[in-house]
Amino acid sequence: MNLTFAEIIKTVFTLSLVYSTIRISISIIFAGMGEMIVERSGVLNIGIEGIMLMGAFSAAIGSYFTGSPWWGLLFAVLTALVIGLIFAFIAITLKSNQAITGLAIFLLCVGLSGFLLQVIFAHGGNSPMVTTLPIIHLAFLEKIPVLNEIFNDQSVLMYPALLLPFILYIFFYRTPWGTWLRAAGENPRALAVVGVNPITVRYLATLAGAFFYGIGGAYLSISQVSLFSENMVAGRGFIALAAVIFGNVTPRGVFLACVFFGFMDALQITLQTAIPDYLIAREVFMSMPYVLTLLILAGFIKRSGGPADIGNPYYKESR
């Protein structure tokens, strides 16, 4: 064996691993931040994965037919909002079981994106190549060694993704709307007493969440790669859901959890190429993100953080 352990470590843990971590985290950050808003309002949307999938699909379609990835992004957001509205109607207005509704949204989107892909392009499991969002190259970063390798030449969507946790922190804890949002999840009846309708708050939060899942999905098809393929979200929506739990539904926690899960994914991809298949099979690394996510949840879970009224429908008169 001519590969020493030290050599493997050296080829794996490089600055390009950090670069990939950021690159891969972006979609998980958008999805996780979106879900955090939703859960804070007392709603649990398990359908993230599905909405991301439709976002990725719509973005590719929009970019393909208009030639502009920005129209693709807009199209993704609109699609996500429509699906978010359907979810909100069933889960909030009809007061159906939120977990089952989310599951239904997931199944619907898997079917719809696969079906429409075939209807529109009539071949294989992929869309044609589409135009992608710009990659930002900052000239002044070239002179700063480490930061240059990590942050330069990333997608334009990296900037909102990295700012989002700060904005949401201020929104949650420094604005009245943030207080209403948290109150809707903790004690909706008290919120109603002050004259704010919890239903409205939950609707808006669910739509805001869908907005961000849509961007997270769009990032995959019009930035991370340049086409849509069937089921391309590959569990990232569920990993984002795990990140919200792991991050205790707080902006800082969820952000760190998203980056951590992004790191896991970047690491397993690097390990796949660094370690020969006969030594450790690729399938082991491919399973890593899912297994580790569950292991971490099992080991670290805290029950103090989440909103008190999550998952319960809001009834006007207390029962």
Add this chain to the structure above:
Amino acid sequence: MDRIRRFLIRQEAIFTTFIALILSLVVVGVLLASTGRNPGEAFYYFMRGAFGSTFNTADTISRVIPLSIAGVAFSIGAKCAVFNVGIEGQLLLGALASAIVGYIVKLPAVIHLPLMLLAGALAGGLYALIPAWLKTYRRINEILSTIMLNYPAFFFNHFMVAKALPITGVVPATPFIEDTARLATLIPETRFHAGVIVALLVSVFAYILLQHTSIGYEMRAVGQNQSAARFHGIPVEKRMILAFFLSGAIAGLAGAVETAGVHYRYNDQFSPGYGYDSITVAMIGLLHPFGVIISATLFGALKTGILDMSVYTQIPRQLVTLINGIVVLFVAAKSMIVSGYLRVVKGKNPVTHEGEVTE
């Protein structure tokens, strides 16, 4: 008149589910028409594909078998408030485990066949204990954990057939199982096999367990109201773990039956999504072991019909998954249908019955 009305109110769940199903198909029809396809033509090819000949009908039945078993698997969990979305993964592991037992040992059929089916059930059941532990002791939502666990199951199986086991054929697959491990074909030259008996037995088993044993009663009590069940001294966690195990074991059995009756080996393109279909099948079957057989028949026909249809029309086979999604969505939104239905059925003057609350 009053008796019909009373019947319609009592069987509200069945009728509203039926309405939800009809509405879903209307939506699908509209969707097909709006993408420039002819729903009428589609329906013709669909029916021809599902029931057009003995071969096609047998093919439909061969799909009803795993759908029905997997539908019971989801139902038995859901009855105990366990939403096992990991049936796909458990089914695949069960199929692989049974295929290995099927080809690796030589035994008389009376032992070999039950043994390989048992291996499948055990593989699925044991795998389901992971989300069971995560839910009961670590409070991790099982929808999240079971979906995530489908991926490693798939990768593991791929690793086994592509790298660990002897490779046969172009597609990575296990060797063929021994004749002694196969379920008999009931109509020659078709896929209609003796798994149909296993499917019926599974439904009967689930029915007896849930309706006629105290453990089944306790499982249903947990499903109805956990805190009330706990208050009455029912070991909620134990019953949930049992529900997980049974759900996973039945899912694994579905995979084993598919191996023993249809493919005679495990290959990489084994399940056309039976695990996910099982959710829809179970919900339309109202989580009832016998209701599931009826809805599995419907979705078995849907699968063969649409596959055939996609050959003759420009309608992609992904329509199956789409229909699944739309149906589950309508079932989730059923309270809307229920309130409308009750308004119509009850008429302007709500009739009162013993034990029924008027609005």
